[in-house]
Amino acid sequence: MITASPGARITPPSPSTDWRQLWREAVTDAGELLALLGLQHLADRLPPADAGFQMRVPRGLVARMRHGDARDPLLLQVLPQLAELDEVPGFTADAVGDMDARAAHGLLHKYHGRALLIASGSCAINCRYCFRRHFPYGEEIAAAGQWRQALEHLRQDDSISELILSGGDPLSLATSKLEELGRGLAELPQVIRLRIHSRLPIVLPERIDSAFLNWFGSLPIQKVMVLHVNHANELDPSVDAACARLRDAGATLLNQSVLLRGVNDHVDALAGLSERLFAGGVLPYYLHQLDRVQGAAHFEVDDARALALMDALRARLPGYLVPRLVREVGGDASKRPV
Numbered sequence: 001m002i003t004a005s006p007g008a009r010i011t012p013p014s015p016s017t018d019w020r021q022l023w024r025e026a027v028t029d030a031g032e033l034l035a036l037l038g039l040q041h042l043a044d045r046l047p048p049a050d051a052g053f054q055m056r057v058p059r060g061l062v063a064r065m066r067h068g069d070a071r072d073p074l075l076l077q078v079l080p081q082l083a084e085l086d087e088v089p090g091f092t093a094d095a096v097g098d099m100d101a102r103a104a105h106g107l108l109h110k111y112h113g114r115a116l117l118i119a120s121g122s123c124a125i126n127c128r129y130c131f132r133r134h135f136p137y138g139e140e141i142a143a144a145g146q147w148r149q150a151l152e153h154l155r156q157d158d159s160i161s162e163l164i165l166s167g168g169d170p171l172s173l174a175t176s177k178l179e180e181l182g183r184g185l186a187e188l189p190q191v192i193r194l195r196i197h198s199r200l201p202i203v204l205p206e207r208i209d210s211a212f213l214n215w216f217g218s219l220p221i222q223k224v225m226v227l228h229v230n231h232a233n234e235l236d237p238s239v240d241a242a243c244a245r246l247r248d249a250g251a252t253l254l255n256q257s258v259l260l261r262g263v264n265d266h267v268d269a270l271a272g273l274s275e276r277l278f279a280g281g282v283l284p285y286y287l288h289q290l291d292r293v294q295g296a297a298h299f300e301v302d303d304a305r306a307l308a309l310m311d312a313l314r315a316r317l318p319g320y321l322v323p324r325l326v327r328e329v330g331g332d333a334s335k336r337p338v
C-alpha cells in the first residue's frame with residue numbers, strides 16, 4: 001500500500017517548467033482524469049457538475065497515481081464522488097465557523113504570538129475535503145490594499161512574533177506579490193518568523209523556482225514551511241528536489257496531514273508517510289481530524305479509530321515521526337488535541 005512505485009507514467013510532464021503554464025494545464029475534467037488512468041468505465045459514477053466544486057489536479061500529480069486503481073489514495077483526494085451529494089447532519093458549508101471574518105479581513109489572530117494572513121483564496125488543486133468548496137473566492141483576497149490593512153494591524157501589536165501565510169495557497173500568488181509582502185515585513189521588527197502553509201511544493205513543485213527562492217532565501221528572518229501531504233505516494237524526486245531547494249533557502253520543513261478514510265486511515269499508510277517525509281527532510285507536525293465540511297462526510301474517521309491509529313503509530317515509530325492528532329475548535333486558544 002505504501003510501495004515506492006511511482007505509478008505508470010501516464011501523463012508525461014509537460015516540457016514547460018513555468019509553473020503558471022503547468023497550473024493552467026491542470027486536469028479539470030473528471031472524465032479525462034479517469035481516461036488517463038484507464039478507469040473510463042467509472043465515468044457513469046461521477047456526480048453531475050462535479051457536485052458543485054470543480055475537479056482540478058495538476059498533471060504532475062496525476063503521474064504519481066497508479067494506473068487502473070480506483071482506490072488509489074491520490075485519486076481519492078481529488079475525484080468527485082456521488083457521496084458528496086449526501087446531506088449528512090453536522091457537515092455544513094461553514095465548518096470552521098469564521099468564514100465571514102476570514103473573507104472580510106484576511107487576518108486571523110486567534111492564538112497567542114502568531115497571526116494568520118489569508119494571503120490568497122486560490123489553489124492549484126481542489127482537494128475534495130477542502131473548506132474552500134463552498135467559498136469559491138479568488139485572487140481578490142490578496143488585492144492591493146488588503147496587505148496594507150493587515151500590516152497596519154500587525155504594526156500595532158508587538159505580541160505577534162510569527163506571521164503565517166495561509167489560504168487557499170499563498171504560493172499561488174505571483175512572486176512579485178510576495179516580494180511586496182516581504183517589504184512590509186521589514187517594517188515589523190517584532191515579527192521574527194515567517195511561516196508559509198502550502199501544498200504547492202507537493203502538487204506543483206515547479207513553483208519553487210529560482211525567482212521564488214531568491215526572494216525567500218533573502219528574507220532576513222527565520223522561515224518555516226508547513227507542507228500538506230496525506231500519503232507517501234505524493235512524494236517523488238521532483239518534490240524531494242523542491243524540498244531540498246527550500247531547505248537550502250533556510251526553511252525548516254514540517255508537514256500537516258488530514259486523516260482521510262480510504263486514503264491514509266491505516267497504520268501502514270501513516271507510518272509510511274512519516275518515514276517518507278523524513279527521508280525527504282520533512283518532519284510530521286499535525287494530523288488533523290477533518291473539518292466537517294458539507295460534501296466531505298465520506299472521508300471522516302471517528303475519534304475512537306483515530307486514537308487507535310495513533311496508538312499503533314506510536315508503537316511503531318520514533319516519537320519525532322508521530323504527528324499530533326488535533327482538531328480545530330472555534331474559540332480555543334490552540335488546536336485541540338484529540
Ligand SMILES: *Cc1c(COP(=O)(O)O)cnc(C)c1O
Nearest residue numbers: 108109110111114115116164335
Ligand atoms: C492553525 C492556526 C494557526 C497555527 O497554529 P499552530 O498550532 O501554531 O500551528 C494560527 N492561527 C490560526 C488562526 C490557525 O487557524
Ligand code: SF4
Nearest residue numbers: 123126127130168199
Ligand atoms: S491544498 Fe489546501 S487549500 Fe488547496 S484545495 Fe487542498 S485543502 Fe484546499
